[in-house]
Amino acid sequence: MTMTEAARVILVANQKGGVGKSTTVATVAEMIATAGKRGRRVLVVDGDPQANVTADDLGVDGDRGQSLAATLQFGTPLVPVRNVRAHLDVIAGGPQLAIAGAAAHLMTENGIDMAANLQSQLAALCAAEGYDVVLIDSGPGDVPLLDTYLSVANYLLIPTRDDRGSLGGVELLARRFWRARKRGASIQLLGVLLFDVNPRAEKRNQEVFAQISEMLEGSGTTPFDVTIRSAPAAAVDMRNLHKTAGELVALAHAERRSRLSKLRDKKSPTRGLWSSDPSGLAADYQELVRQIVARLVRYESEPAAVGERVG
Numbered sequence: 278m279t280m281t282e283a284a285r286v287i288l289v290a291n292q293k294g295g296v297g298k299s300t301t302v303a304t305v306a307e308m309i310a311t312a313g314k315r316g317r318r319v320l321v322v323d324g325d326p327q328a329n330v331t332a333d334d335l336g337v338d339g340d341r342g343q344s345l346a347a348t349l350q351f352g353t354p355l356v357p358v359r360n361v362r363a364h365l366d367v368i369a370g371g372p373q374l375a376i377a378g379a380a381a382h383l384m385t386e387n388g389i390d391m392a393a394n395l396q397s398q399l400a401a402l403c404a405a406e407g408y409d410v411v412l413i414d415s416g417p418g419d420v421p422l423l424d425t426y427l428s429v430a431n432y433l434l435i436p437t438r439d440d441r442g443s444l445g446g447v448e449l450l451a452r453r454f455w456r457a458r459k460r461g462a463s464i465q466l467l468g469v470l471l472f473d474v475n476p477r478a479e480k481r482n483q484e485v486f487a488q489i490s491e492m493l494e495g496s497g498t499t500p501f502d503v504t505i506r507s508a509p510a511a512a513v514d515m516r517n518l519h520k521t522a523g524e525l526v527a528l529a530h531a532e533r534r535s536r537l538s539k540l541r542d543k544k545s546p547t548r549g550l551w552s553s554d555p556s557g558l559a560a561d562y563q564e565l566v567r568q569i570v571a572r573l574v575r576y577e578s579e580p581a582a583v584g585e586r587v588g
């Protein structure tokens with residue numbers, strides 16, 4: 278059974294740091310897992326030695342990347358942290374992964390294939406657990422790890438800010454993506470996501486969209502037709518409280534109610550959240566999830582949608 282039949286494995290990557298990879302993985306994963314009546318089973322693989330999505334975004338005490346590093350190196354089974362949210366499991370990231378990354382050359386020389394190890398153990402875990410979607414978060418720096426994830430994933434989602442450095446990271450990664458495909462990887466480009474954007478800067482945003490579209494020419498994909506708005510206060514709350522954008526909405530709602538009742542009690546209101554209304558941010562992610570699902574459906578019904586790059 279191929280990975281595509283078992284679960285959709287989406288790699289979220291950009292060779293530039295701080296462009297919203299981890300935040301997007303956590304929020305999208307939580308939304309897919311809790312959406313609808315049934316919710317889909319989701320696995321987050323934290324492939325980053327920094328472990329931001331594990332520790333900061335989801336607030337999970339992991340194994341410092343031990344299980345994933347061992348899978349990469351020895352082909353041992355992946356051990357998820359279960360039910361970190363309803364329908365959501367995590368393979369923790371951490372510094373053990375940096376060791377695997379640093380030893381990549383030695384492994385290749387000695388016939389150890391990190392990608393094959395991860396591919397087979399991920400397929401086994403997906404078959405056993407029935408995950409519908411796997412989201413892999415990646416760090417900005419470690420090229421051997423990134424190449425491993427590019428070989429294993431079915432889809433690539435690239436978040437970026439609109440500065441030159443981040444867009445340069447998109448271009449670097451796009452080239453790495455095409456090299457992976459040349460090596461025989463079946464990964465397809467799902468789209469580019471503009472992150473931390475001022476929605477009112479329409480002219481600027483259009484310019485950036487055009488720039489990205491040009492970069493993506495021949496890939497069969499376009500930038501997502503939704504941007505993630507700039508929301509620094511909500512971002513601080515999310516990381517401090519280990520909540521995704523969707524979860525923060527419920528929290529803000531509860532906080533408003535308790536503040537009202539405290540006012541009635543004539544107690545001094547205490548500061549809880551920095552963000553007053555994270556619902557716009559959550560709505561952006563909601564629309565992103567809708568577009569991701571639509572693209573997955575399209576790619577799966579017409580696999581030829583993403584052709585080979587000409588030339």
Ligand SMILES: Nc1ncnc2c1ncn2[C@@H]1O[C@H](COP(=O)(O)OP(=O)(O)OP(=O)(O)O)[C@@H](O)[C@H]1O
Pocket residue numbers: 293294295296297298299300301325327329415416417473474505506507508509512513516558
């Ligand atoms: N909507 C937002 N607006 C502004 N800043 C945000 C928003 N969402 C998240 N942030 C903040 O942006 C920073 C970068 O986000 P994040 O850690 O998700 O990026 P990353 O690409 O995973 O970084 P790294 O390359 O280090 O892994 C974080 O401090 C995060 O809290």
Ligand SMILES: [Mg+2]
Pocket residue numbers: 298299300325329330414415416
């Ligand atoms: Mg990150």
